[in-house]
Amino acid sequence: MNLLELKDISKIYGNVKALQDINLEVSQGEWLSIMGPSGSGKSTMMNIIGCMDKPSNGSVILDGADISKESARGLTDIRRDKIGLIFQQFHLISYLTALENVMVAQYYHSMPDEKEALEALDRVGLGERAKHLPSQLSGGEQQRVCIARALINYPMLILADEPTGNLDEANESIVLDIFKQMHADGRTIIVVTHDPEVALQAQRTVVLEHGKVARIINNEQDTGR
């Protein structure tokens, strides 16, 4: 069953065609990579899938519902309930501790639950650092807090825009291990990356060029997995 379908999606900023006629289906539990040169429209696509922006044309079907006609408020609700976001720059709230940063997501979703948030930090190996402020954490640790936050409300779709872009190799492999775990748990994951190694972990890789899908690579076939 498809969790996500993009049908003839275009996004136009003034005279910049950031996306043109994108068609894509992502099935439940799939791990998908998106690659492409800078400016090819990867983040634009993530914004549309993540309900943070609307396409200029075409429709987005998420979990059986067309979200391209939703109001800003409706999009907020869908984003809160169904999407988990991970960013290249981590985007933690600087004045809140790691634990509180995770609890913020719970707060906007439903009820803050300290115990559950602590367990989520434990799962990314940061149980001991719960009371630290982001400025007291390394980049890799911050990214893991960001992942714990993205996972806390059990989203059906996890979107990650260059999650390892700012990390060294050691931290990259820690983060990838967490992604593998998420995938094993049956989460649907879409990862934007410049790193072929990272892209290869996914089942399929979509390559964007000039706002269009240039090709789709089936990694399992190619690697013989």
Added chain:
Amino acid sequence: MKRQTMYLRMITSSLVRRRSRLLVALLAVAIGATILSGLVTIYYDVPRQLGQEFRSYGANLILVPAGDEPSIDRDTAQRAVDLIPKDEVVGIAPYRYETLKINEQPTVVAGTDLEGVQKASPYWFITGEWPTSSKSVLIGQEVADLIRLTPGSSLTLNGTGAEGQAVSANFTVSGIVQTGGTEEAFVFMALADLEAMMGDSGKLNVVECSISADQDDLDKIVKNISNNVEEVSPRLVKRVTESEGTVLTKLQALVYLVTVVVLLLTMICVATTMMAVVAERRKEIGLKKALGASNKSIVIEFLGEGLFFGALGGLLGSGLGFLFAQVVSMNVFTRAISFQPLLIPVTVVVSIAITGLACLLPVRSATDVDPAIVLRGE
């Protein structure tokens, strides 16, 4: 954990850990609240202060005989005086005037309650001392110059008594009085001394009253006395009561104006600070929205931070304001000010309202932030 708890944790963390620009807003609110509560304290205390101040300029109500009567009976005068609320009376000075001669020089001699005079006319300047025993007198500066008397000299008064008999008595000068007015041509002594010399008692020519009350109260007292004691005609000393009223009105208008201006400035400062805060925290707002925060949540959080500072500033300001008013009062009136407990909640509420109002526009602009900025990496 309750949502409210998390909410409080979020906004207090933001305030405590960011030590942000909002401190500037806090300062603005605290200063605004200080001026507000200080000026309002002064505003309410000034009539009292000024009243007392003006009371040192002498009587503001005098009682004279009604119609063509030459004098008021002492008991009648007392009935009129009793109609003045006790707690408003600063001093009452009854006077009986007689013309007697010193060294063949006709002089007005006033018999009075010397203690009452000291209270009703604190501005009298005495060289020497107020009379403390009978047979001693105060003489006006003019009298002293004319007859060359100094404190300690003795003088002889003679004239015609109540029954037409010739009277004469010796007195000691205890002090010389300067007032800048007609009093300087008089001789003052205890009423009992004058009555003993004249051979009759119970007659007064005028009663001077110094009353701590505003124009309206004074008018009421006048009406009350004229209605109830017909033999007495009460008159306000316009020169004193009117200038007191004018000064008050002008001062209160000034205080009002300054308060409004200060509150406006506070509001502008808070508004610009909040604008800067929102601009500074665009990313955080975008992130919160990306995490699913509704516009309502964003507004509530920013307002929460703003109002928290408003309340804190108000509290701080109401305390500082009292100190400020105290200092002003000590310097201007050399009197302590009375503390108005009600002013604390009023200042806090006004501060909250002002900050709330000032936050409206900046907070609205916070809701316009696009969550997509977090992925664009601006």
